[in-house]
Amino acid sequence: MSERRFTEKPDLNPMAVMSLDINHAAMRENRTLFPSTVVTVTADAPDRLLVSGKNNRKIGATVEKGKFKGYGIYCLSLEERATCPTDCEARGFCYGNGMQMARRHRIGDADVFFDRLGFEIVNLLDQHPGLLIRLHVLGDFPSAEYVAFWKDVLDEYPNVACFGYTHRLPQNWGGDEIGDAIQAVKDAHAERFRIRWSNDHGVAMSDSSVILDRLPRGARGPNGELVCPSQTDATACCATCALCWDVPRENIGFIKHGRPSVETEAAAVMEGFRDEPKGLTDTPEGVTRHPEALTNPDTRKVQGIPVQGVKPNTVRADSTPELRMVQPTDLTIESNYQRSLSGKSIKLIRKIVAGWDWAKFKPPVCAESDGGLFVIDGQHTAIAAASHPHVYRIPVMVVRRDEESDRAAAFVSQNTERVQMSPLQIFHAEVVARKPATIEMLKSAIRAGATIPRSPPKKGEEKPGEIVSVGALQHVWAHGKPENFERVLRIAVLSGKAPVNSLLIRGIDLALKRPEDKQTGMPPIADLDDAELAYAVSKIDIDEQSAEVAVESQCSKYDALASLIETYVVDLAEEYSELTKGGASALAIAS
Numbered sequence: 094m095s096e097r098r099f100t101e102k103p104d105l106n107p108m109a110v111m112s113l114d115i116n117h118a119a120m121r122e123n124r125t126l127f128p129s130t131v132v133t134v135t136a137d138a139p140d141r142l143l144v145s146g147k148n149n150r151k152i153g154a155t156v157e158k159g160k161f162k163g164y165g166i167y168c169l170s171l172e173e174r175a176t177c178p179t180d181c182e183a184r185g186f187c188y189g190n191g192m193q194m195a196r197r198h199r200i201g202d203a204d205v206f207f208d209r210l211g212f213e214i215v216n217l218l219d220q221h222p223g224l225l226i227r228l229h230v231l232g233d234f235p236s237a238e239y240v241a242f243w244k245d246v247l248d249e250y251p252n253v254a255c256f257g258y259t260h261r262l263p264q265n266w267g268g269d270e271i272g273d274a275i276q277a278v279k280d281a282h283a284e285r286f287r288i289r290w291s292n293d294h295g296v297a298m299s300d301s302s303v304i305l306d307r308l309p310r311g312a313r314g315p316n317g318e319l320v321c322p323s324q325t326d327a328t329a330c331c332a333t334c335a336l337c338w339d340v341p342r343e344n345i346g347f348i349k350h351g352r353p354s355v356e357t358e359a360a361a362v363m364e365g366f367r368d369e370p371k372g373l374t375d376t377p378e379g380v381t382r383h384p385e386a387l388t389n390p391d392t393r394k395v396q397g398i399p400v401q402g403v404k405p406n407t408v409r410a411d412s413t414p415e416l417r418m419v420q421p422t423d424l425t426i427e428s429n430y431q432r433s434l435s436g437k438s439i440k441l442i443r444k445i446v447a448g449w450d451w452a453k454f455k456p457p458v459c460a461e462s463d464g465g466l467f468v469i470d471g472q473h474t475a476i477a478a479a480s481h482p483h484v485y486r487i488p489v490m491v492v493r494r495d496e497e498s499d500r501a502a503a504f505v506s507q508n509t510e511r512v513q514m515s516p517l518q519i520f521h522a523e524v525v526a527r528k529p530a531t532i533e534m535l536k537s538a539i540r541a542g543a544t545i546p547r548s549p550p551k552k553g554e555e556k557p558g559e560i561v562s563v564g565a566l567q568h569v570w571a572h573g574k575p576e577n578f579e580r581v582l583r584i585a586v587l588s589g590k591a592p593v594n595s596l597l598i599r600g601i602d603l604a605l606k607r608p609e610d611k612q613t614g615m616p617p618i619a620d621l622d623d624a625e626l627a628y629a630v631s632k633i634d635i636d637e638q639s640a641e642v643a644v645e646s647q648c649s650k651y652d653a654l655a656s657l658i659e660t661y662v663v664d665l666a667e668e669y670s671e672l673t674k675g676g677a678s679a680l681a682i683a684s
């Protein structure tokens with residue numbers, strides 16, 4: 094087995110690999126996520142550039158088979174994104190995003206860099222019958238001059254070979270002069286310069302590698318490429334595989350790997366559900382599917398998702414819960430772990446009793462022991478049932494738990510291991526539930542040109558006019574007239590601010606409610622037109638300035654923003670009238 098310091102294999106879950114947003118600093122500045130790991134190579138630092146493959150679980154120390162058998166494998170890392178073509182499709186999800194410990198080498202003085210490399214190669218050739226150099230664990234070929242260096246090395250040392258991948262392409266394939274240089278070395282040293290083209294161009298290419306977004310079902314990917322056997326444990330590592338340099342006729346498929354994110358996974362899983370053809374999934378024998386569910390695009394069947402790396406536990410057959418109809422007063426609450434009733438509890442119980450609806454009823458989860466039936470989850474529901482004159486028996490789910498500690502553990506899990514609904518998700522559910530006020534709010538928002546997303550947008554990806562605060566919507570709706578509500582949103586949209594958050598909504602609302610200023614004789618700013626107000630808002634750094642004014646004036650940030658709007662309206666009045674004189678449209682003025 095090839096010598097390696099690390100053998101632990103990361104779980105492959107391509108759907109969960111996160112991708113940096115295009116506005117992320119590392120994308121904008123074309124650099125690694127971990128700038129502190131980048132070392133500019135000088136005559137004496139770092140101690141070495143070429144690192145033995147034994148330090149990389151996937152590579153291995155010495156080639157074990159094929160034409161380079163016995164060669165020492167060494168790896169070189171440059172800086173991802175900084176040395177890569179900007180049209181590389183992997184820029185956002187580059188696996189370097191998950192390699193915070195790796196050292197990246199930056200070429201400072203090129204001559205010094207090439208001297209250092211050349212010197213190391215000569216030294217290493219004293220220790221090995223030959224060298225196989227992995228170009229590059231991170232980064233790509235940064236320049237034609239750099240490619241020429243490797244040509245010189247291969248010209249000079251017949252027992253040196255290179256293998257790796259590049260997102261560069263020759264110009265006749267839409268690439269650049271670096272791609273041409275790579276092609277030239279591949280032609281000159283076809284056997285020893287085994288650099289494969291990373292095919293993210295969706296065209297048939299030979300001698301290439303592709304990234305697989307989904308776990309392949311077998312040894313080959315969707316376009317017949319061979320899946321990297323080291324990723325699937327079909328072989329230990331490159332040293333025991335040799336495919337990439339020994340078998341140019343085979344394209345290689347690499348299962349996407351890198352920095353995982355459950356958000357990305359959730360989006361991919363949902364994408365998978367959306368791709369699932371409706372109605373085709375088998376409906377169990379004897380079960381009639383509601384016709385709407387079969388055809389309605391807004392439904393999806395419950396189905397398993399890939400849970401890579403999760404080792405499912407054993408579920409004992411005799412531990413299956415039982416559904417039982419009981420009198421609510423037969424149930425017991427254990428105060429050691431259950432909470433006491435609070436004001437909020439009473440409010441909830443009263444609400445349940447007032448609107449008892451079995452569709453809104455969640456059967457309490459109860460643990461049975463010789464001491465009785467103990468409520469683990471659903472105390473308020475059970476008490477409400479006991480309080481309702483027409484509810485005699487309720488269904489409960491019963492599991493056997495003799496120990497109080499087990500019951501307490503179940504209670505904690507029942508009340509913590511859940512994904513809370515976001516206010517935005519509840520808002521849209523209320524729309525489907527035809528809740529009048531919510532529907533009116535939505536209609537107003539749409540008329541005002543705003544959007545209300547179903548779930549909170551990612552930070553930095555919020556769009557102008559995108560409302561992210563349901564709480565502020567409900568507050569303004571509850572404390573004002575519908576026409577004022579709509580006006581607040583219209584001004585927020587016109588201002589071009591992204592997102593439309595609670596500060597913006599509440600600040601504009603308060604500004605519109607400001608009376609005439611008797612001292613200055615300034616009319617209520619609500620008398621001004623929306624575009625002028627939006628223009629003023631568009632010029633304010635909402636979060637920063639409101640926070641400053643709130644501290645200075647010892648007021649809420651909402652009041653602070655309302656004052657800022659008043660101030661800016663006055664300060665910008667002349668500028669605004671100049672703009673309107675020019676006949677600029679409201680939107681143009683404000684945006």
Ligand code: SF4
Binds near residue numbers: 320331
């Ligand atoms: S296919 Fe083989 S040689 Fe290529 S990367 Fe995978 S393990 Fe290494």
